[in-house]
Amino acid sequence: MTRLGPIHRRRLLGGMSALGGAGALNALLPGWAQSGTPGRPADLPTVSGPDIALSVGHTAFKVDGRAAHAVSVNGTVPGPLVRLTEGQTARISVTNALQEDTSIHWHGLLVPFQMDGVPGVSFPGIKPGETFTYEFKVRQAGTYWYHSHSGLQEQLGHYGPIVIEPAAADPVAFDREHVVMLSDYSFMHPHEIFRKMKAQSGYFNRQKQTVAGLLAGKDQSFVERKEWSAMRMDPTDILDVTGATYAYLVNGHGPQDNWTGLFEPGERVRLRIINAGAMTIFNVRIPGLKLSVVQADGQNVRPVEVEEFQISPAETYDVIVQPQDRAYTLVAEAADRSGTGRATLAPRAGMTAEVPPLRERPLLNMRDMGVDHSAMTGMEGMAMDHSAMSMRDPRNAPQVTLGPGVQMISPMPADRTGDPGQGLENVGHKVLVYTDLVALEPNPDPRPPSREMEIHLTGNMERFMWAFDGVGFSHLKDPIPFRLDERVRVTLVNDSMMAHPIHLHGHFFEVVTGNPGRHPRKHTVNVLPGGRVAFDLTASDPGDWAFHCHLLYHMHAGMFNVVTIRPLEGAGA
Template sequence: MKLDRRLLLRGAVAGGGLAALQGLMPAWAQTGSPGLRADLPTLTGPNIDLTIGQSPFTVNGRTATATTINGVLPAPVLRLREGQNVRLAVTNQLDEDTSIHWHGILLPFQMDGVPGVSFPGIRPRETFVYEFPVRQSGTFWYHSHSGLQEALGHYGPIVIDPAGADPVAYDREHVLVLSDWSFMHPHEIFDKLKKSPGYFNRQRTTLAGLLDGSDRMSLEERRMWGEMRMDPRDILDVNGSTYTYLINGHGPRENWTGLFRPGERVRLRIINASAMSIFNVRIPGLPMTVVQADGENVRPIETDEFQISVAETYDVIVQPTEDRAYTIVSEAIDRSGMGRATLAPRLGMTAEVPPLREVPNLTMKDMGMGDMGGMGGMDHGSMGAQPGGAMAGMDHGAMTGASGGAMAGMDHGAVPAQPAGAMPGMDHGSMAGMNMRDPENAPPDMAVGVGVDAIAMAPANRMGERPIGLQDVPHRVLVYTDLVSLQPNKDQRPPSRTMEIHLTGNMERFMWGFDGRKFSELVEPIRFERDERVRVTLVNDSMMAHPIHLHGHFFELVTGGPAGHQPLKHTVNVPPGGKVSFDLTADNPGDWAFHCHLLLHMHAGMFNVVTVRPMEGAAS
């Protein structure tokens, strides 16, 4: 089934002029009809009915089907209040099983909504009732945990008002749901990645870029990347070559608009509900004060831009004082496209939309080389000499030349060797000393096999670093170490034990897992005793970022910030070649999903179950 970019028509049908312009726009700007409503439908109260089905829509003469909740996409805002009980009756009108996971919500595990882990799923034409007390407040969201339905539009926002006074003062609010959408069915996207993981990368370095300097790499750096058979621009598996980036279901040219009166404090509740897209968010000319991360209040911190990974949420306060419009930009981290919306005093107003910025290049740190410096300064001898000048453990197969002036061999599949003089291939092969097929290089608990092609030699704690592509921008950028919990952490006991989990993969085969194992290999669950205090360190052995999400719990990022005020998160982005530590109090008994929230990484195996059981002698 081919799917269109537009999710749901809520207003006027596109005119012929817009249709004529569509062919002239880049892929990321090709969207559907203008005139869509800016407000999102809202459901509230103790009893809420949700129906999961399919909704037809037509754009540019093409008709497709989205998976929707109550016929809209994004799904309706669920407006709840801390302290209430809520009963959500979910009816499945699909021809396949479905589910809803309440992302970031603390509840009994039987209500968490993960088929095969916490409940059997919702079969066609059946209704399942989720019922639980609301124990928290903040910005959260909900989505399918069945197959790849999330990529088809099955997601929506949750806003929970606090039982008492809100520590965040604001006059008006807008919910902003960021997401990605493709004409291509997600199963077809997955199949293409399995056959050729670089299929969607149209931004590779080229010979022309080397000659004119536009690739911003020296000949020595290019030679090094070639010897390592890696692609310095392999940043997102799926990008603007097929995705349109949406804000509240609106594409860039549809221009979702949120209103304000000059001088008002406007709260923006920003949710990344994408399947595979990490965004850099900014509002040119308007500073943002971050007041909440993943639904938890933080000490206000002013910034000009922040990165939001898949499944994260950030609440920000803006206070526009001028009678003018501002553009909200959600730019994909590989700069292959952007979402765009507007803040304005009146409908119909627009502001300048900035152009896409330069495509970033990955560095030695992104390969887990820590602070070993620039590529040109690397010690080739320390990497281990190889026949023909190749570096140790780095050859996943020579690659064919790329068309259109692109450098040879920047896709991932193994194909015939290059002709003489061609630039070396750049796939995801492992670096010297990183070849996981040698058991001596593996951590004790890691499975060494085809599912692991590399291990980081010197993974670095990068929580205080600006994220990919934002290292050199001339304004303030939020980093994890800026986040400080507004309230003291409830459990300040030191951890009683430590645990290290490696995020592993084989990019050539698009295989992903934890510690070298994918979930389908019947891996052992990760076990915690109830109320146990554990420090978990996630080590990313790959060159791709991984937003890791733990269900049913919040954890405290170990940022080195003020003692007792570590930021609470339910999802953390682990950068390429990086590591992240968090302290967890396993206080919610049951079986909980633990996975990468890049949907296709989870689908490919980066998933496990965390099981929390009562300590010996404790009550169940």
């Protein structure tokens, strides 16, 4: 059952007679249900209990008044909020009402690999007209989500949130909560989006540098442009799919629809923020409010106060805010600043706040190319011969298979876990970085890694080819092997000039951030361009697990592999 905060308890003890009929009903609703936008259906219908039924089908809906089509769960976008309790056994029956196969992956949940929901890896998928029942014991608490792992259905609306109540007392104190699910939607079919990027990778980039920008001094100098042109790279290429085709949604609402979350002044409001975007990295802020980050990827962290954070597809952050008697705008700005998702937090329905304009779009720099400025001291003002940097020298990454899919090898990749994200370096306020995250509880496995491995994130942006170590999934011969319960340090090296949020199914890993023993535990980590991220993994759950970039079209284009953990029961050593 959803907890009632102190204010709600006082209401109940104070007697219901002081409330009108509708007001009494609203007061009895849990915090996440006390929200809505006039003229819109109720937000985030909820399913819970030991037996849950979900149906995947086609649905007509509207985005800012424009008719749209979705692949939805139980007829809504997002799908219903699935509320579970740590320790329970969940039985979730999923019926496929489509004319094609479908699936549901329980993102971030620790489940037997047969219940993980990845067709061709952990189960066959769900055929049209058939029902598959997922059954697993709930082993954790926190904020998670679910989505299709079949084709490009996720882009069409096949996703929804999960909230798991802790079995013990929640260390996070709050009076009310709202799930805030960010996503991107295009009226263009996802296969057409993919086809256009394969034909012209920058098809959706409408923010390229211009002569006017050069004359105004806003963009790169002529010399810099010439150097980047020689490398066939575009410094404005931040996101592949942009606001040129995307509408940015909050709980299925476009900016004009303006989803509204209600609160009472003085409450501690918990916002469970989930990035369900197919291709969009969002920068999230609420002008006028501090954000106290208390959870990352469903795992509790020591509270850290910020004014903005970057959230990649598949990540979740829980924040506490304490709003006063006024309306606030929740801003979810695309990282390339080509568009914004917008919602409102308000004490009363119908209130709005100013929506800030888009900020100036960022440009890629040498650090994004894997060139560490600290290693180039004294070279200022010198013309650089980028062709002499041996960007594809196999000595820089001997395990990478070179070919047309490898455009470059970062010559000096740096640890960028202390960086705030592209375009957020000089915003003038505190922005969350990975090194701010400290686990609330000690890491469960204190053993040092027994071995290390390095995995390169490679690509060719011109051809829209993406892979691990230069080999796309369609050409892979071997999965990535681990022994059961071994402890491994994995270093991800981004040899491309685009960020890649990398997700491992069925496990949490500890991002190495300089807080030994309390490194943040995550299931998805964003590796910035030209950067490197190390994480420690305990291979605790046997089976076959998907490992991939969570930018949907990057995964679709080949940045996908399978992690095998052996031995399985009965399979021998």
